[in-house]
Amino acid sequence: MQLTVLGYWGGYPTKNEGTSSYLLESQGFHLLIDAGSASLISLENHLDPLNLDAVLLTHYHQDHIADVGVLQYTRQLKRMDHDERRAPILPIYGHQEDQENFQRLTMERVTEGIGYQEEEPLTVGPFGIQFMKTLHPVPCFALRITEESTGKVFVFTADSGYLPEFIPFSQDADVLLADTNFFEGMENHRVHMTSIEVARIAKEANVKKLILTHLPQEGDLELLKAQAVNEAPDLPVILAEKDLVIQI
Numbered sequence: 001m002q003l004t005v006l007g008y009w010g011g012y013p014t015k016n017e018g019t020s021s022y023l024l025e026s027q028g029f030h031l032l033i034d035a036g037s038a039s040l041i042s043l044e045n046h047l048d049p050l051n052l053d054a055v056l057l058t059h060y061h062q063d064h065i066a067d068v069g070v071l072q073y074t075r076q077l078k079r080m081d082h083d084e085r086r087a088p089i090l091p092i093y094g095h096q097e098d099q100e101n102f103q104r105l106t107m108e109r110v111t112e113g114i115g116y117q118e119e120e121p122l123t124v125g126p127f128g129i130q131f132m133k134t135l136h137p138v139p140c141f142a143l144r145i146t147e148e149s150t151g152k153v154f155v156f157t158a159d160s161g162y163l164p165e166f167i168p169f170s171q172d173a174d175v176l177l178a179d180t181n182f183f184e185g186m187e188n189h190r191v192h193m194t195s196i197e198v199a200r201i202a203k204e205a206n207v208k209k210l211i212l213t214h215l216p217q218e219g220d221l222e223l224l225k226a227q228a229v230n231e232a233p234d235l236p237v238i239l240a241e242k243d244l245v246i247q248i
């Protein structure tokens, strides 16, 4: 499978680049994971938004859903191949613990909100998806996604403070994409993790590659990365950046 980073800033966009959004592809199936600010513009560099097959949302904070509304308008207004054909109804997967936000995922004849639950793994196209509730001010779910044809595993922490449960959840993953909003010294925060915490999870879970994302706008990102490398010296550590493509 192939992962493309569309946006990676935590909280708000800056420097012409957006917040959390990732395109995961396998066997011609295109899954958008979170749709943060500026993600639709970024997606267009890789894929016509009409060719998305599904969207999966980790939680309903704006830096993860800001572009859902304009994605719905795109699918409503733009026609396929210059003819009058509409794009098919797009499934948008989200949790149902916040009904007001969940209801917004459905737009008649355009998108359909589909609920997921922590204890019920889903199959979406070529992907098997497991969920883990994170430590965050609103309900939020980490994702463990297995490409069923190859057994390759991609884990995304979504937004979270540190939880020891991330270690079994990330066990032997080929790629761990981790919320690294904080530098060393902010450990045990209840909203986001630090460079040290995500490196420790990756190391103890025997992850093969760690990508730092949900990055802070202030501070030296090379220092953030160096802190993670120092904690897990044998592990390849990569800073998320716009248009980064990783083969998993």
Ligand SMILES: [Zn+2]
Binding pocket: 010, 011, 020, 061, 063, 064, 159, 214
């Ligand atoms: Zn966030």
Ligand SMILES: [Zn+2]
Binding pocket: 059, 061, 136, 159
């Ligand atoms: Zn959040």
